[in-house]
Amino acid sequence: MPHLDVKDLAFRYEDMAMQFDLAVERGTFLSIIGPSGAGKSTLLSLIGGFEQPLSGQVLVDGVDITPLAPAARPCTTLFQDHNLFAHLSVERNVALGIDPDLRLSEVQRAEVRQSLADVGLAGLEHRLPGQLSGGERQRAAIARCLVRHRPILLLDEPFAAVGPGLRREMLDLVRALQARLGLTVIMVTHDPGDARHAAGRTAFVQAGRVVLVDDTERVLGSQMPDVRAYLGS
Amino acid sequence: MAEQRRPVIRADAIGLSVALLLTILVGAALLMLFAQAGTAEAGALLGSAYVWRILRFTLIQACISTLLSVVFGVLVARAFARETSFPGRRALLGLMSLPIVLPSLVAVFGIIAIYGQNGWLARMLALAGVNAKPDIYGLGGVVLAHVFFNLPLAVRLLLPGWHSIPVESWRLSAQLGMSGWAIFRLIEWPMLRRYLPHAAATIFMLCVGSFAIVLALGGGPSAATFEVAVFEAIRFEFDPPKAAVLALGGLTLNIICLALAQGAIGDAAIGSGWRTREQDWGRRPLPARVMDGVLIGVAALLLAGPVAATVTDGVKGLSESALDWGLVARATLTSIGLALPAALLTMLLALPMVLAAARTGKKGRAAILRGALILPIAVSPMALGLGCFLILRLVLDGTPRAIFGIVLLNAIMVVPFAAAILRPAVERARARHDHLCRALGIAGWARWRLIDWPILRPSIGTALAMAAAMALGDLIGIGLFGDAKIRNLTLLLYDQLGAYRTGGAAVTAALLMLLIFVLYQVIERGVGGRAAP
Numbered sequence: 001m002p003h004l005d006v007k008d009l010a011f012r013y014e015d016m017a018m019q020f021d022l023a024v025e026r027g028t029f030l031s032i033i034g035p036s037g038a039g040k041s042t043l044l045s046l047i048g049g050f051e052q053p054l055s056g057q058v059l060v061d062g063v064d065i066t067p068l069a070p071a072a073r074p075c076t077t078l079f080q081d082h083n084l085f086a087h088l089s090v091e092r093n094v095a096l097g098i099d100p101d102l103r104l105s106e107v108q109r110a111e112v113r114q115s116l117a118d119v120g121l122a123g124l125e126h127r128l129p130g131q132l133s134g135g136e137r138q139r140a141a142i143a144r145c146l147v148r149h150r151p152i153l154l155l156d157e158p159f160a161a162v163g164p165g166l167r168r169e170m171l172d173l174v175r176a177l178q179a180r181l182g183l184t185v186i187m188v189t190h191d192p193g194d195a196r197h198a199a200g201r202t203a204f205v206q207a208g209r210v211v212l213v214d215d216t217e218r219v220l221g222s223q224m225p226d227v228r229a230y231l232g233s
Numbered sequence: 234m235a236e237q238r239r240p241v242i243r244a245d246a247i248g249l250s251v252a253l254l255l256t257i258l259v260g261a262a263l264l265m266l267f268a269q270a271g272t273a274e275a276g277a278l279l280g281s282a283y284v285w286r287i288l289r290f291t292l293i294q295a296c297i298s299t300l301l302s303v304v305f306g307v308l309v310a311r312a313f314a315r316e317t318s319f320p321g322r323r324a325l326l327g328l329m330s331l332p333i334v335l336p337s338l339v340a341v342f343g344i345i346a347i348y349g350q351n352g353w354l355a356r357m358l359a360l361a362g363v364n365a366k367p368d369i370y371g372l373g374g375v376v377l378a379h380v381f382f383n384l385p386l387a388v389r390l391l392l393p394g395w396h397s398i399p400v401e402s403w404r405l406s407a408q409l410g411m412s413g414w415a416i417f418r419l420i421e422w423p424m425l426r427r428y429l430p431h432a433a434a435t436i437f438m439l440c441v442g443s444f445a446i447v448l449a450l451g452g453g454p455s456a457a458t459f460e461v462a463v464f465e466a467i468r469f470e471f472d473p474p475k476a477a478v479l480a481l482g483g484l485t486l487n488i489i490c491l492a493l494a495q496g497a498i499g500d501a502a503i504g505s506g507w508r509t510r511e512q513d514w515g516r517r518p519l520p521a522r523v524m525d526g527v528l529i530g531v532a533a534l535l536l537a538g539p540v541a542a543t544v545t546d547g548v549k550g551l552s553e554s555a556l557d558w559g560l561v562a563r564a565t566l567t568s569i570g571l572a573l574p575a576a577l578l579t580m581l582l583a584l585p586m587v588l589a590a591a592r593t594g595k596k597g598r599a600a601i602l603r604g605a606l607i608l609p610i611a612v613s614p615m616a617l618g619l620g621c622f623l624i625l626r627l628v629l630d631g632t633p634r635a636i637f638g639i640v641l642l643n644a645i646m647v648v649p650f651a652a653a654i655l656r657p658a659v660e661r662a663r664a665r666h667d668h669l670c671r672a673l674g675i676a677g678w679a680r681w682r683l684i685d686w687p688i689l690r691p692s693i694g695t696a697l698a699m700a701a702a703m704a705l706g707d708l709i710g711i712g713l714f715g716d717a718k719i720r721n722l723t724l725l726l727y728d729q730l731g732a733y734r735t736g737g738a739a740v741t742a743a744l745l746m747l748l749i750f751v752l753y754q755v756i757e758r759g760v761g762g763r764a765a766p
Contacts, residue, residue: 050404082401087423090309096419100411 001062003028003184004152009046009056011039011208013036018042018208020056024186026151029178029200031216032188035074035230038199040188044154048077060152075152076145080160083141084129090116090140091125097144101150115143119173135159135166139173146177153178155187159194192220204230248589249598252605255645262620263484266477269623273474276394277400283462284482287446291458291486295440298379298649303433305380307425309532310528312525313388314395325529328536329385334749335540335698336706337382337445338726342553342742343539344378344450346546347368353542378446383436385536390435394428395421413521429631430474434494441490442483442613445708449730459483460615464712473623480616487613503539520626546735547743553736563742565748567723571639571711572704572752578644579700580693583651588685591659592667606652609645616751618642618713631716643704650694650703658692694761698753723747 003026011018012124018039024030026086027121032040043207045051047058049070051142057064060074070077084093094112095104116125119139129137145153155174159167171194189195195202195216202216212219220231278284300486313326332340347353358365369377391706398420406416444460451457457465459482550556583606590602609617618638625638666684670676675684708723715724722745729738 048404050407050410069410070404070407077404077408079401079404082399083405085402085419085423096405096409100406100409100415100419149720 001108004047004186005057005059005062006043006047007057009043009058011042011046011051011055012054013039013042016208020046020208020210022203022210024184024201026184027178027182029175029185029198030187030213031184031195031200031202032205033190033192033195033202033230034205036190038205040205042208043076043155043205043210044156044186044188047152048075048154050077074150075154076148076150077154078138078141078145078158080157083144084107084137086129089126089128090132092130093140094144094147097147098205111147112143115146117192118146118177119143124153130194133139134171135162135170138162142174142177148179149166151182151205152184152186155185157188157190160190164193167191167194167219174198196220206230245589245593245598246744248585248587248593248602251585252589252602254539254688255582255586255605255608255648257313257620258645259612259617261624263612264625265466265620266480266484269474269477273478278478279476279482284479286455287457287459287462287479287482288486289453290372290456291441292681294375294379295437295443297372298383298440299433299437301376301380302383302387302436303429304390305532306384306432307429309384310388310391311421312528316522316525316529318552320364325533328533330542331536332382332385334578334702334706336708336745336749336754337378337443337724338380338449338706338708338723338730339543339742339746340539340728341378341446341449342546342726342738343543344381346542347538348374348741351735353538353681370450370457370709374450374452375443375447375456377441378450379443381535381539382446383439386436386439386492386514386534387432388532390432391428395426398424401610419595431494434490438487438494439488442487442615444615445727448708451565458600459486460613460709462613463619464709467619467622468712473619476619477623478678480613480619481646483613483685484616485614488611543739544745546739547746550736550739550743553740556735556737556740560720561722561744563727564720564722564741565744567719568705568723568745568748569752571636571643571707571721572701574703575640575643575647575707576697576700576756578640579647579651579704581695582644583648583655584693586648587652587655587659591656591663610649614642614646614709617645618709622713625714632718635714635716635719637709639707639719642714643707644700646709647700647703651700654696654699655689655692658689662688691761692760694757697755697760700754702749702753705745705752 001021004022004024006020006022011019011020016037016039020039020043022043032043034040042051046053049065049068053066057066058066062180065073084090085096088096091112092102094116095102095108098104098108098112113122113125116122119142121136121139121143124132124136124140124152129140132140153174159170162170174185174187175198186202187194187198199216201213202219203210204212204219204222204224204227212222212224212227214222219227222228238704257333316322345352348367349355350366352367355365355367362571363410368374402420406420411419436623441458442460443458447458448464449460449569451461454465462479463476463483466472468481586602586606590599590606593599593602621638621642626636629637662685666688670684672679705721706723707721708727711721711724712717712727715721720728722741726738726741729735729741
């Protein structure tokens with residue numbers, strides 16, 4: 001049984017009808033690539049619970065999570081931007097992942113500090129997001145994902161706003177955390193280079209459907225006309 | 234190169250000349266006020282119990298009105314932000330912009346018709362067996378009318394705040410399982426801290442400078458603002474020095490409020506330009522949705538009630554035999570005859586300045602132009618009107634003075650509002666086409682005819698329509714300059730309300746509302762063309 005199983009998930013956005021099927025094994029790093037407007041981010045929103053499907057199911061370990069609110073799902077999403085509240089310190093932003101009313105015990109506080117250290121932000125606990133670089137802001141957001149202890153991490157074009165060098169560094173950080181904690185990671189990206197760097201598996205989404213899922217190198221080397229057209233080769 | 238630059242400089246020069254002219258005029262009016270005030274016992278008057286009573290009433294009513302408008306405005310704006318799709322949402326939001334063009338006195342009539350001694354509310358209470366005689370005159374009535382005008386303004390100023398919250402924040406709140414209180418504290422309150430000061434300061438300023446509402450509903454000399462006191466000093470006592478001292482008092486208060494509001498406006502400018510998307514609130518709990526519905530319903534009732542009452546009472550009043558139709562017809566023609574030239578003059582003043590402000594490359598010139606464009610707001614209408622009156626008194630007499638003064642005052646007062654409508658369109662047109670026009674050498678008349686006019690036409694139509702609508706509701710100009718021979722619909726309505734001729738007042742109020750509605754549509758479509766919204 002796959003860890004995450006997306007079954008006949010139907011959704012409509014304006015004129016576009018979508019129908020997704022996708023199975024992901026535990027501990028996989030899956031990149032989702034495809035033309036813009038193909039429905040990559042919509043698929044992630046449906047798994048995260050931010051959009052409601054017309055029909056179909058999202059199963060995690062065989063349990064249907066479709067009726068659950070986003071907070072109750074076994075996944076946590078890192079958005080491209082606006083992951084942090086600008087008026088709260090980095091520490092409090094991470095603490096929100098443990099208690100949205102910010103009432104934390106000493107043990108929980110220690111956990112927040114530890115997760116910040118894990119993403120390389122030790123010593124910056126009391127900074128405001130505006131005093132951090134774009135990469136540091138995303139690191140803080142990843143720290144919050146960690147303290148939520150969800151087995152599935154959803155990344156929606158998470159590093160689109162940082163430069164290429166830094167992007168590799170962030171990907172390596174996520175890969176290291178994934179390996180250490182045994183996370184299942186699903187990352188939407190508009191850059192096939194990200195998928196190649198992350199290795200693992202890749203899904204190609206086209207016109208509201210998952211048309212190909214395989215090891216990343218094989219997807220990027222696929223002779224399917226749609227994939228070739230998208231990659232421009 | 235020099236050939237192509239010349240028209241740009243000329244456009245600058247026209248705008249700057251207008252700005253200079255406007256500044257000189259306003260400056261002269263103020264100087265005249267000071268000169269007149271100098272002949273009065275200014276110190277004694279300003280220290281008198283009379284002035285302190287005015288100041289006290291002004292501040293108390295403004296504080297209460299602002300507090301109610303803003304608190305209720307936050308709740309209603311929040312309800313509108315959350316309920317993104319229900320039938321009639323657009324129409325209700327459209328209703329929220331009605332008070333911009335609705336003359337204060339028409340609203341006063343509508344409010345009396347609903348909440349007055351013999352109003353709908355009293356009659357409904359009587360049917361229910363409660364024999365209450367609500368007293369609409371005094372502080373309560375003034376506050377009620379101010380909330381009627383400023384609640385919609387608060388909603389319009391605050392709703393963009395909710396739209397500025399990035400969709401990720403709502404998703405985060407769902408992902409982290411935030412309670413309603415946590416959402417307010419962590420997401421909505423930080424936004425409100427940027428938007429509330431501007432909204433509150435703007436509304437406070439409008440309430441402090443309120444004229445027609447306080448005049449008609451204040452109900453006695455103890456309930457007055459400086460504007461009302463100036464009006465009474467000139468119209469009933471004809472004491473220009475006293476009026477001048479009071480006008481300067483009102484002006485000072487206005488400038489203090491404006492300084493506070495300007496500081497707030499700076500804050501509100503931060504943090505715009507985020508991408509937004511309508512949020513899916515489908516899974517919100519039912520009690521919260523019912524609460525939203527109640528809030529929106531109450532706001533709609535508060536706004537639509539007086540308007541509906543004006544229409545039905547107006548139709549009923551038609552059957553009244555005592556109606557002097559000659560009087561009404563003359564007042565209607567006077568209203569139109571004064572409003573249209575005023576609106577045209579507004580455009581002739583505002584457009585060159587807005588164009589020049591957008592095109593000039595020099596910071597100093599742009600600052601002068603922007604200053605001139607908001608000058609009429611800084612100087613309270615009553616102070617400016619009185620100053621103009623005192624100047625024109627030296628050179629003109631009788632009906633020509635009245636016509637000239639009313640048109641001039643109304644034209645100047647609306648310039649900031651017209652500029653606010655024109656500026657975005659002018660700046661957009663410039664950003665899109667300026668380089669291309671200069672590259673192709675399209676300039677001067679050809680540029681205006683081929684490029685600028687077609688793009689700006691809808692905005693010019695809207696600005697002209699609004700200027701005409703605001704001039705139609707004028708009471709200050711006609712009150713200061715009007716003689717026995719010149720009476721527009723607003724003044725007629727004022728006289729009828731003062732004499733408690735309710736049937737006649739109903740017809741006048743309804744007619745004025747209809748006239749504004751028709752004229753607005755005709756001008757916006759006629760001048761603005763098919764593209765007008």
